[in-house]
Amino acid sequence: MVEKLIAFSMRNRFLVLLFAAGVFAYGIYSVKTSKIDAIPDLSENQVIVLTEWMGRSPQIIEDQVTYPLVTNLQGLPRVKYVRANSMFGMSFVYVIFDDDVDVYWARTRVLERLSSIGNSLPEGVVPAMGPDGTGVGHILWYTLDAPGMDLGEQRAVQDWYIKFALQNVAGVSEIASFGGFQKQYQITIDPNKLSYYKLSVQDVMRTVNANNNEAGGRKFEMSDVGYIIKTTGYLKSMEEIGSLAVKTQNSIPVRIRDVATVQMSGESRLGIFDYNGEGEAVGGIVVLRYGENADEVIKNVKAKMIEVSKGLPEGVKFNIVYDRGELIEESISSITTTLIEEMIVVTIIVIVFLFHWRSAVSIVIQIPITIAASFIILNAFDISSNIMSLTGIALAIGVIVDNGIIMSENAYKHLAVRQAELGELRKKGDTHVE
Template identity: 50%
Template sequence: MIARVIEYSAKNPFMILLSVFFLSAWGYWAVTKTPLDAIPDLSDVQVIVYAEWSGRSPNLIEDQITYPIVTAMLGAPKVKYVRGTSDFGFSYVYVIFEDGTDIYWARSRVLEYMSKIAGKLPEGVNPILGPDATGVGWVFEYALVDESGRHDLAELRSFQGWYLRYQFQAVPGVAEVASIGGFVKQYQVNVDPNRLLAYNIPFTRLTQAIRMSNNDVGGRSIEMSEREYMIRGRGYITRLEDLQM
């Protein structure tokens, strides 16, 4: 067999050179076009649906949120299987698609089927999609440490959430920057139930009043001394004194 190959090559040098040329060209194209990855993505094509309903038990979350979303996603095209997880106050639904499915096509299908059940979910529950990343997309983890001791955990978390996070999100290829730890700055209203009962004020009325007070109100314009002034009411809460009564 080897002797025949050698004999054929000696009698047809042009064909051999032509074959070597095409094989070399194909090898060069394959080397330049084949993507290289130190950690290849072997995970499934998945879309995560997250919904939050604060203060509810896992059983209620399962019945009112997780189950409707899971049953709706089962009818989506190219879906292999759907997994749902319910916990205190939130729900996770993992929609796994067939291999080779375009991730952006899969996300659009999930949004399409989510719109069909929006009216069946409890009031105030707005499911959102997880980040545009794979299951092995966790690349880097860092910590903010103030060695000088001049900043507390709330200030570090504010710096992370309002400045540093956006700088990392602007890096090409970064899908999400998840902040964990620290203290998120917030204003709390401690309600005395005895005083509410004494003044006959429902708790829902109090929360509605606080929510409506944190708002700007637009007005009309007035003309004075050949000048036009725009009128608006500034009501957004910017400091703790705005909540004190």
């Protein structure tokens, strides 16, 4: 088979050169379109189910939320195992699928199962799936440099402006906010006053829920003009909350401010984000969507940040604290430099030892063609160009050159033997020798 292939190549040199040129051109295109990342994604094929039930202890979360979810999700097809973690007010369930399962197929199966287990959970508890990212999806971390702005205002800018803008970038799965205070109205109930007026905490909660709502009316026409009638009932200030009547005693309303104190404060936190020991900071984490090009997404996010900066309050700017793009550039630059140096060194050694330019060219030309063809295979198997795959290509250059040298030496040996045989026949006067 090999002999026939060699014979065919020798008889059709133009076709072989044309095929090699086509492979090289397609390889160059594959290099330009290859996904670039610093490290390979070796994370498990998983779907995360997050459930919040604030104010409950880890044991209650484990018994009433985590256990029902785990037992129901274990029966999904192509699932290897299910892991779970319960903490204060939150439950995390990790559904690990087989490696060859499409991640979006897996998310669909989990979503179907979640829609059917709502009755197994406490009232008001709704599980949700995590972002369609991976364990190495954190590609960019940033904080806000906002002198003179308190942490609550910074977090509001992050949650209601920056987050929504950056999430629109193609390839971004989620912008996870961290740090600062999430502003909220807090009602601090005095138990003595509550007992005096013979009220309960549930009475106060029902009052707030019932009065923080809007109701629609109907369309009213007057003078050929249509008006939409509705009631505006959303609470907009601490004074409005304090003025809500919980009940009426002897024709006198008992208001929330009579039994509680209403104030604006931040949501309870389980930790803080400190930046270089300089104090607390507010920022976000850019999570890469599964299967996207990390290098391209990082560049698009940075371009979007420049656009978003124009709408930030005066003096507020981005401070990038972790950028995988720099690691990608350094890794690719290092590997590229190594490849070029190896190609130059190998070319010099081959020319010096063979001392025959045609043989040297035939060997050296295999290096760029083989490297270009390697990227075709990488793209075909959806493998990113990272430090591991590029290092493997660099190490394989020696094997590529060895193959060419062995073939050249073998050809020279057979040609020399053939020339010697022809010389002997000529000396003997064989007239049929050509």
